[in-house]
Amino acid sequence: MAGESILLTDDDHQLRETLQDFLAGQGYAVTAVADGHEARAALQEREFALALLDLMLPGIDGLEVCRQLKARTETAHIPIIMLTAKGEEADIVTGLEIGADDYVSKPFSMRLLLARMRAVLRRAGKSEAAEPRLTRVENLVIDDERHEALVDDRVLPLTLTEYKLLRFLARHPGRVFTRTQILSNIQDEQVLVVDRAIDVHVAALRRKLESAADLIETVRGVGYRFKG
Numbered sequence: 001m002a003g004e005s006i007l008l009t010d011d012d013h014q015l016r017e018t019l020q021d022f023l024a025g026q027g028y029a030v031t032a033v034a035d036g037h038e039a040r041a042a043l044q045e046r047e048f049a050l051a052l053l054d055l056m057l058p059g060i061d062g063l064e065v066c067r068q069l070k071a072r073t074e075t076a077h078i079p080i081i082m083l084t085a086k087g088e089e090a091d092i093v094t095g096l097e098i099g100a101d102d103y104v105s106k107p108f109s110m111r112l113l114l115a116r117m118r119a120v121l122r123r124a125g126k127s128e129a130a131e132p133r134l135t136r137v138e139n140l141v142i143d144d145e146r147h148e149a150l151v152d153d154r155v156l157p158l159t160l161t162e163y164k165l166l167r168f169l170a171r172h173p174g175r176v177f178t179r180t181q182i183l184s185n186i187q188d189e190q191v192l193v194v195d196r197a198i199d200v201h202v203a204a205l206r207r208k209l210e211s212a213a214d215l216i217e218t219v220r221g222v223g224y225r226f227k228g
Contacts, residue, residue: 004049008032009039036060054083070099089221119174140212162205173228
């Protein structure tokens with residue numbers, strides 16, 4: 001969605017300038033800052049459609065900026081993409097669980113980042129109240145009225161937990177979820193699931209999806225996402 005205002009926070013001067021120039025060339029209005037204090041000040045001054053946030057920042061680190069941003073009513077709605085270094089799996093999981101929408105590991109291609117940004121902005125523009133009762137992705141159909149999932153017009157023999165897991169992921173294509181996030185969104189009083197059991201349910205679901213199994217992607221060290 002070209003023309004949207006983006007807040008970019010990264011202490012790497014060269015990367016910050018390169019990203020700012022690239023995104024400006026794509027039509028985005030980019031405000032680039034070097035640390036968490038500057039990010040907070042920028043957020044108090046204007047509205048942003050998306051925040052690109054480096055986790056490793058001087059002063060206030062990226063996780064704390066993310067936590068503060070999600071804690072304030074005025075900024076909680078702003079989607080966040082974390083910019084991370086290799087080996088930051090624990091921080092990635094923490095960031096996702098406190099409200100970040102996605103992450104991109106350095107070094108990354110500009111085109112990959114752009115694709116992730118567009119996906120997050122599309123999702124942010126959709127109303128949860130307007131969720132369709134029928135979801136179609138390639139040869140998979142999820143029918144929320146019948147509580148059924150079909151691949152190539154064949155009804156899948158899913159358990160209630162598997163169905164809830166599939167429906168939840170499919171409603172948020174491209175977004176990475178930790179096991180804890182998935183658990184909190186699919187568990188209720190009738191369906192009790194423990195954190196690591198999510199892996200077992202995903203494996204069983206993939207077997208039943210057969211030709212559509214690759215729609216559920218594993219994000220190593222973090223969790224899962226639905227292809228999008």
